[in-house]
Amino acid sequence: MSKSPSLSSISINSGAPAPKNGQAFRSGPVFASTFHLSGDVDPNVYQYGRFGHPTWSDLEDGLASLEGGETTVFPSGMSAAAAILTSLAAPGDTILLPSDGYGPVRHYAKQYLEKFGVNIQTIATREIDAFDFKGISLALLETPSNPMLDTFDISLAAQKLHALGGLLAIDNTTLTCLGQHVLSLGADISMSADTKALNGHSDVVFGHVSSTNNEINAKIREWRKYSGNIPGPMETWLVHRSLSTLDVRLERMCRNALALAETLSQHEKVKAIRYPGLPQDPSHETAKKQQQLFGFIISFELADKRSAEQFLSACSLVYEATSFGGVHSSAERRARWGTDDIPEGTIRFSVGCEKEIDIIADVLNALEML
Ligand SMILES: Cc1ncc(COP(=O)(O)O)c(C=O)c1O
Known part of the structure; x- marks a missing residue:
């Protein structure tokens, strides 16, 4: 077994030296x-x-x-x-x-x-x-x-x-x-x-x-x-x-993302889905070879612009926002910016640290309302 700590453990103290007696941790x-x-x-x-x-x-x-x-x-x-x-x-x-x-x-x-x-x-x-x-x-x-x-x-x-x-x-x-x-x-x-x-x-x-x-x-x-x-x-x-919490956040976000991607990939209202963690995804083999994690971003396509907008307003746990990677799940209809060559109904979904069961329930409920 290797004696040096893994990157996950190094991220906990963020590379800082151990404190001396009486010193603050940070x-x-x-x-x-x-x-x-x-x-x-x-x-x-x-x-x-x-x-x-x-x-x-x-x-x-x-x-x-x-x-x-x-x-x-x-x-x-x-x-x-x-x-x-x-x-x-x-x-x-x-x-x-x-x-x-x-x-x-x-x-x-x-x-x-x-x-x-x-x-x-x-x-x-x-x-x-x-x-x-x-x-x-x-x-x-x-x-x-x-x-x-x-x-x-x-x-x-x-x-x-x-x-x-x-x-x-x-x-x-x-x-x-x-x-x-x-x-x-x-x-x-x-x-x-x-x-x-x-x-x-x-x-x-x-x-x-x-x-x-x-x-x-x-x-x-x-x-x-x-x-x-x-x-x-x-x-x-x-x-x-x-x-210090990057490792634990990523672990939870990526685990949630895989569960959500599996759910979405079987849903009748989802026309297409991209998530490198799904074995059928075109990025899966390269991701497996060079990534430590499959990530927390999922892109999926709903019928059209209207369905995508309805979906976003129907979510209560997932906030509509243009950024990604936060502890809070967020999503947006990415084509609204006019900068990406993607279908109008595409949702970019950034999966957060909420409980898996809550995110999936929120998304399924929003899809139900389309
Ligand atoms: C892949 C990528 N690179 C760079 C940037 C720019 O980062 P910032 O908004 O912090 O300037 C972003 C922002 O969304 C991004 O998604």
Whole structure:
């Protein structure tokens, strides 16, 4: 038996060292913009709140022990994505993004990078396994994709890109570092919108970037320092506190999700369903190979827009919202944004930590009313 604790146990103390006698288990946030700095500048001490901060360092150490790579925290998932794209792309480079991934990442690249001579190419997630990556310098991809939960083989993509001198970054928001270890699968960069499951309490917008490559980490940190995209100490501390319960939350959410997906897959009013945990799902084999968890997001299709809207209003336990990954179950008719190429009746359902029997009863009751 291995003597070192598993990642699940490391997440309980969030990577913090054991307290000494009389010390609190956890230290509080440090509210400071300015640090005493005398004489010649010492790069190993805190100097100014935009350059480095002890509360960031605590969370970054905790995340690094779970991700397996040095970590830089950001005030949102979008700023984490912007840090990767802006600091690693140069004029003439071609960036590959998923056509079915989080839309604002594509928007950012097109709006703010294309004008400086960076080329943007997109690809559907289900086509990535067969793609040759020729001409791609940096790929920022999602697996499973969101909302339709297609997957691709991370190790295969990393091998192909590395052979051509390219870099692979994975947006691991939907599974988190406990659900999929993207750096050990060969990706150069792991990125996450911690606003979702990693924080999980629907009260903080946050993000981070991790990598084992020192050159990449230096560029990411420099971009944070000079763009001023820095998180506040309170938000950072809240995310760190939530990290302690990530494992138990995910365990419950994913178990609930599998039970709900099995129920929905047999329901006559559900036209189609995607959940990588279902053996018949097209993502099942890849998910089994590279994920630790099947996830807590289910996408399913009802007859049309009206049925989807009726379903959402008929749920009482499940709140209608555009985010996901919280302890509270939430759902939305994703096509309402007009950004995803999906049927009008598609519901993206984020399964929370409620009792399985209660969520299933709420959903069955709402389907009954259609
Ligand atoms: C997969 C994914 N990446 C990035 C983001 C952006 O994160 P944030 O909203 O924290 O900026 C989101 C937000 O929904 C997301 O779903």
